[in-house]
Amino acid sequence: MSDKPLLEVTDLQVHYGAVQALRGISLEVHAGEIVTMIGGNGAGKSTLMKALSGLEPAASGSIVFGGQDITRLPGHQRVALGIAQSPEGRQVFADQTVRDNLILGAYHRKVGRQAIDADIEAQFDAFPRLRQRQDQMAGTMSGGEQQMLAIARALMARPRLLLLDEPSLGLAPLIVKEIFAIIRGLQQRDVTILLVEQMANQALAVADRAYVLETGRITMQGMGRALRADPKIRAAYLGSH
Amino acid sequence: MAVSILQALFSGLALGSIYALVALGFNITHNTTKTFNFGQGEFLVAGAFIAVSVLLLLAGHDFKGTLQQTEVTLARYGLSLLATVLIMGLLGVVVYYAAIRPFIGQGGLAWVMSTIGFGIIIQNIALAIWGPSPMVMPSPLGSEVLRIGGAGVLPQEILVLCVSIALMLCLDVVMRKTRLGKAVRAVAQSSSAATLMGINVTAIVVLAFVVSASLAGIAGLLIAPITTASVFMGLTLALKAFSSAIVGGLSNPRGCMLGGFLLGLIEAMVGLWHAELREISIFLLIIFVLVLKPEGLLGQRVVEKV
Amino acid sequence: MSQYKHLLGVIAFAALVGLVPVLTDNGFYLKVLFLIGVNYLAAAGLNVLVGYAGQKSLGHAGLFAVGAYTAALLTAKLGWNPWLAFAAAGVMAGVFGVVIALPALRVRGPALAMVTIGFGVVVEKVVSEWQDVFAGQQGIYGVLPLGFGGQPLDARQWVWLVLALGIAAHLMLRFLLRGKYGRAFMAVNTAEVAAESVGVSVYRYKVLAFVISAVTCGFAGALITQQNQYINSDFITFNLSVFFLLIVLFGGRSVYGPLLGAVVLTLLDAFLARWPGVQHFTYGALLLFALYAMPNGLSGALSTLLRRFRRHDRRAPGSERAPIASWRLQANGAALAGGEVLLRTEGLYKAYGGVVPTNNLDIEIQSGHVHSLIGPNGAGKTTLLNILSGIVPPSKGSIEFRGRSIVGQPVYRICNRGLGRTFQNLKLFADMSVIDNVKVGLHQHIRTGFWPYLLGLPAAARDEAQATAESLQILQFLGLQEHARALAGSLPYGLQRRVELARALATRPTLLLLDEPAAGLNPQETAQLVEVIRSIRDLGITILLIEHHMDLVMAISDHVIVLDYGEKIAEGAPAAVQGNPRVIAAYLGTDEEDEEPMHHLAPAGGPHV
Numbered sequence A: 001m002s003d004k005p006l007l008e009v010t011d012l013q014v015h016y017g018a019v020q021a022l023r024g025i026s027l028e029v030h031a032g033e034i035v036t037m038i039g040g041n042g043a044g045k046s047t048l049m050k051a052l053s054g055l056e057p058a059a060s061g062s063i064v065f066g067g068q069d070i071t072r073l074p075g076h077q078r079v080a081l082g083i084a085q086s087p088e089g090r091q092v093f094a095d096q097t098v099r100d101n102l103i104l105g106a107y108h109r110k111v112g113r114q115a116i117d118a119d120i121e122a123q124f125d126a127f128p129r130l131r132q133r134q135d136q137m138a139g140t141m142s143g144g145e146q147q148m149l150a151i152a153r154a155l156m157a158r159p160r161l162l163l164l165d166e167p168s169l170g171l172a173p174l175i176v177k178e179i180f181a182i183i184r185g186l187q188q189r190d191v192t193i194l195l196v197e198q199m200a201n202q203a204l205a206v207a208d209r210a211y212v213l214e215t216g217r218i219t220m221q222g223m224g225r226a227l228r229a230d231p232k233i234r235a236a237y238l239g240s241h
Numbered sequence B: 001m002a003v004s005i006l007q008a009l010f011s012g013l014a015l016g017s018i019y020a021l022v023a024l025g026f027n028i029t030h031n032t033t034k035t036f037n038f039g040q041g042e043f044l045v046a047g048a049f050i051a052v053s054v055l056l057l058l059a060g061h062d063f064k065g066t067l068q069q070t071e072v073t074l075a076r077y078g079l080s081l082l083a084t085v086l087i088m089g090l091l092g093v094v095v096y097y098a099a100i101r102p103f104i105g106q107g108g109l110a111w112v113m114s115t116i117g118f119g120i121i122i123q124n125i126a127l128a129i130w131g132p133s134p135m136v137m138p139s140p141l142g143s144e145v146l147r148i149g150g151a152g153v154l155p156q157e158i159l160v161l162c163v164s165i166a167l168m169l170c171l172d173v174v175m176r177k178t179r180l181g182k183a184v185r186a187v188a189q190s191s192s193a194a195t196l197m198g199i200n201v202t203a204i205v206v207l208a209f210v211v212s213a214s215l216a217g218i219a220g221l222l223i224a225p226i227t228t229a230s231v232f233m234g235l236t237l238a239l240k241a242f243s244s245a246i247v248g249g250l251s252n253p254r255g256c257m258l259g260g261f262l263l264g265l266i267e268a269m270v271g272l273w274h275a276e277l278r279e280i281s282i283f284l285l286i287i288f289v290l291v292l293k294p295e296g297l298l299g300q301r302v303v304e305k306v
Numbered sequence C: 001m002s003q004y005k006h007l008l009g010v011i012a013f014a015a016l017v018g019l020v021p022v023l024t025d026n027g028f029y030l031k032v033l034f035l036i037g038v039n040y041l042a043a044a045g046l047n048v049l050v051g052y053a054g055q056k057s058l059g060h061a062g063l064f065a066v067g068a069y070t071a072a073l074l075t076a077k078l079g080w081n082p083w084l085a086f087a088a089a090g091v092m093a094g095v096f097g098v099v100i101a102l103p104a105l106r107v108r109g110p111a112l113a114m115v116t117i118g119f120g121v122v123v124e125k126v127v128s129e130w131q132d133v134f135a136g137q138q139g140i141y142g143v144l145p146l147g148f149g150g151q152p153l154d155a156r157q158w159v160w161l162v163l164a165l166g167i168a169a170h171l172m173l174r175f176l177l178r179g180k181y182g183r184a185f186m187a188v189n190t191a192e193v194a195a196e197s198v199g200v201s202v203y204r205y206k207v208l209a210f211v212i213s214a215v216t217c218g219f220a221g222a223l224i225t226q227q228n229q230y231i232n233s234d235f236i237t238f239n240l241s242v243f244f245l246l247i248v249l250f251g252g253r254s255v256y257g258p259l260l261g262a263v264v265l266t267l268l269d270a271f272l273a274r275w276p277g278v279q280h281f282t283y284g285a286l287l288l289f290a291l292y293a294m295p296n297g298l299s300g301a302l303s304t305l306l307r308r309f310r311r312h313d314r315r316a317p318g319s320e321r322a323p324i325a326s327w328r329l330q331a332n333g334a335a336l337a338g339g340e341v342l343l344r345t346e347g348l349y350k351a352y353g354g355v356v357p358t359n360n361l362d363i364e365i366q367s368g369h370v371h372s373l374i375g376p377n378g379a380g381k382t383t384l385l386n387i388l389s390g391i392v393p394p395s396k397g398s399i400e401f402r403g404r405s406i407v408g409q410p411v412y413r414i415c416n417r418g419l420g421r422t423f424q425n426l427k428l429f430a431d432m433s434v435i436d437n438v439k440v441g442l443h444q445h446i447r448t449g450f451w452p453y454l455l456g457l458p459a460a461a462r463d464e465a466q467a468t469a470e471s472l473q474i475l476q477f478l479g480l481q482e483h484a485r486a487l488a489g490s491l492p493y494g495l496q497r498r499v500e501l502a503r504a505l506a507t508r509p510t511l512l513l514l515d516e517p518a519a520g521l522n523p524q525e526t527a528q529l530v531e532v533i534r535s536i537r538d539l540g541i542t543i544l545l546i547e548h549h550m551d552l553v554m555a556i557s558d559h560v561i562v563l564d565y566g567e568k569i570a571e572g573a574p575a576a577v578q579g580n581p582r583v584i585a586a587y588l589g590t591d592e593e594d595e596e597p598m599h600h601l602a603p604a605g606g607p608h609v
Helices: A045-053 A075-081 A098-105 A113-126 A128-132 A143-155 A173-188 A200-206 A224-228 A231-238 B002-033 B040-058 B074-103 B110-130 B155-177 B179-189 B191-196 B201-226 B234-248 B253-273 B275-292 C003-023 C027-052 C060-077 C082-105 C109-129 C155-178 C180-190 C192-197 C202-228 C238-251 C257-271 C276-293 C297-309 C381-389 C411-416 C434-441 C450-454 C458-477 C493-506 C523-538 C550-556 C574-579 C581-588
Strands: A007-016 A019-029 A034-038 A060-065 A083-086 A161-165 A192-197 A209-214 A217-223 B146-148 B151-153 C341-352 C355-366 C370-374 C396-401 C419-421 C511-515 C542-546 C559-564 C567-572
Touching: A007 A045, A019 A034, A019 A045, A019 A217, A034 A045, A034 A200, A045 A083, A045 A161, A045 A192, A045 B191, A075 A083, A075 B191, A083 A143, A098 A113, A098 A143, A098 B179, A113 A128, A113 A143, A128 A143, A143 A161, A143 A173, A173 A192, A173 A200, A192 A200, A200 A224, A200 A231, A209 A224, A209 A231, A217 A224, A217 A231, A231 C581, B002 B040, B002 B151, B002 B155, B002 B179, B002 B201, B002 B234, B002 B253, B040 B074, B040 B110, B040 B201, B040 B234, B074 B110, B074 B201, B074 C276, B110 C238, B110 C276, B151 B155, B155 B179, B155 B201, B155 B253, B179 B191, B179 B201, B191 B201, B234 B253, B234 B275, B234 C109, B253 B275, B275 C082, B275 C109, C003 C027, C003 C155, C027 C060, C027 C155, C027 C180, C027 C202, C027 C238, C027 C257, C060 C082, C060 C109, C060 C202, C060 C238, C082 C109, C082 C202, C109 C238, C155 C180, C155 C202, C155 C450, C180 C192, C180 C202, C180 C434, C180 C450, C180 C458, C192 C202, C192 C411, C238 C257, C238 C276, C238 C297, C257 C276, C257 C297, C341 C381, C355 C381, C355 C542, C355 C559, C355 C567, C370 C381, C370 C550, C381 C411, C381 C419, C381 C511, C381 C542, C411 C419, C419 C493, C434 C458, C434 C493, C450 C458, C458 C493, C493 C511, C493 C523, C523 C542, C523 C550, C550 C574, C559 C574, C559 C581, C567 C574, C567 C581, C574 C581
Parallel strands: A034 A192, A034 A209, A083 A161, A161 A192, C370 C542, C370 C559, C419 C511, C511 C542
Antiparallel strands: A007 A019, A007 A060, A209 A217, B146 B151, C341 C355, C341 C396, C559 C567
């Protein structure tokens, strides 16, 4: 119900190597919402996620989180402020166990072992399959399980804003369904989510609001359900007839 | 015959543990930054000489001179170890900022040359301070030869073995069980994913270099009593340590340790048979391993992303 | 610089330096000049390895030793003619150059540097400890010096000899490095994978670079030995290897770098000889200094300075202004009739651990057509291209290109057969000029070999001129001819992509693989790209491209193949594929409401769940 957005991005420009990947993006996310950014490949979705988490520097523009300008803040300090990400391709720590991955997710929190363990138990309650595999090396799990782990690991940081970068990437349709059900469930737990996705249909079904990204620019925005019916969405992905 | 083999076994293991320590130093920085300090040998030498000077100072002498056996007690030895670790750690920070960080990610191998240059500078500073003649460091455990199974073993060799193994076990535990160790392994796997966890990657990397430099310094301190510790011994030792890493697998800490012991043993055994073939045999071993399994015995194949 | 001007310069230089022994009798000065020459020789060859091919070697003291001891042993122990022994020293060093290069097949970068250090140390140990043969520190006396008619050369004649050798080396290496060999070395240095993909055998060129550097180092060693008439193991140290490397790094990569480096460092060395401690310290400091302040060495710093003064003095337009003929693709082997199968894969399968990016693919590429490969992110498209071009070996399955299997062939050989490609993440030779990038693409078609290039024979010059002409034609074909001399890395992104395309075209491919050619292009550039691809097809080149820009795909393709989870889920004419519900679902994801039974969309094999 807050009026001030939790995340406010203004005219963000980011270069990725020699290419200008983001050409002036403005968006906002309010607390409690699920906002999605959809777009085809090369649109700049992952670059946006990296810029928000501080992995790529902003050439110009601003990122304001919870009223604080974090545009120049080093990435690792943004986690303490309340931004956590499940990155593109999961990037779980393959040679460490599921449990260790979760412990790492809470790295920035200065709490004792017991608090961490309690949180891990809570994550296992939400993701029972992870409990089964808690001592297994993360790299040996399936794609879907790794995605669950990546989300749980990000939640271990107790973030105010959860960034999800293409959670459906490389996953079978059945698993994608499961993941989106999980995402829907997260909203009920009062987690604010910015979701970047290639699978437009599912993303728009689960989101409150949506933006469409094409070659570094936002070309459309609106309510999730409304955009879903719009034929321009299909054209953005499959080209015009 | 069996006696000399046993003797060679002990000295080989002791020597091998030194190689293992230095190899671990290579492993830690290589895993986290894909670079390592080519001047590691000079760090080893510096460690040895700093320790000798500290011992001399503790005995009330000038920092240069000859140590008497009685002046080297276990307690003082421990203190000199502490001093070495502190100073070498600092040097590790310096080498990172001076020779590695300016050249990381540039492609090319400028950091190879800069660390070599840095090593040469360290060597010559050491030369200027301590001179070219070997420094004598008596062992804190005395020079009386022990007889184990008929073989003559220096107590220092046993000390080297014990301390090295203790250190390696310590590092292994830290890497596997502590929060910090997990963070280091996270940085080694992916520095961007580690940043997403709130890990300060730069701080971890600096720590890696501090540990690596300290390991080299400790290795120098340990080996000084059982070898002629001169300013010039660094390069060969570093090469053998690196060879151990190659044989065991540069990316795997346990591989580096295994490689170190293996190399030490082979060197001792070949030394028994034909002393002058020692170095060549190691070189041949490297070629052999490189041809058959280039990533090392316990290493993993790195697939290049295209 | 034109050939004549350069030759004049060399003659003038020779005359100047040659005059010094006439004017002075001072033994010290003559010795220093001699040493400069010797160091120059060693550095000139090492520059090829370190500066051009980018392989850092710290073991060249070992190769110096091989040359030195070969000359010593052959003359002192076996009584050989000193000139023959001198020649043999070079040959022996070359052989050892191959030895030190062998690990280059298995290790690269820092590990290779370590291996070269190891080589140097082993040689050092061998010559100091194998007393019977090498006499260690005591050394070998009675080495026969070079001379004429029984008289050894005197101090002045040594200077003249070294001058002559230095000039010969300079001229030969200059011929070599300005032509296809120099470009190949630099390509290997900058982007190995790209070099292989345009037909340069990376391994072969690494070995060649090692051998060249070994030979000159060996000659340097023989010269020192035969001038002193003595050699011992004290000469052979790691510091010597560092010294050689320092000359090269300090001097800079250009052809004149080793000379600048040799002069400065030999003088420094002589000056500091009284204080060996300071000497070595200075080398360490100079090394760091060179890396921080002068990454391109003294010659690089000087040429930047000169460029500032010569800013308005453009290259004589000359040949570029002359009309360039339009490019006719020279067929690579017998041409195939349009519509015939050019490439066929059967049951192609690749698995990495738990991931299966290529799952049982049967694909046919027809000659003369433009094929597009589309599919969502992670569908395995780039993996397929990597398998076809030979960068990644398939786990199972067959690939037939022009009737012959290419599975297991090295990348450069597949390029020889007529398969060219571009990369999704640009792999240009960024610090070479645009036209040089294209000439590397022509590499495999330049027939003249090593010796004609080294000796500057007319055949080499002819081939170079032809390569220049054809490269300009290709550049014109893509509208890039004005940028021919520009540094490839300095161009805007869209033009850089076109340069990579030009380079791939230069390999005269029958089949061209394009990996996301429109990535990062704005709509205007994308429209231009459509035209370019059409004209390439009109030349008779078959194209397979990966793309996400659907408009591009629909506009240009004759045939579209859709991948998902490593499998082919649809193929056909563009419009048909666009309307295919399975394709739509793969791209957009399924709709929640109109749920189709999931099982027929699930992949046939592979562990995805």
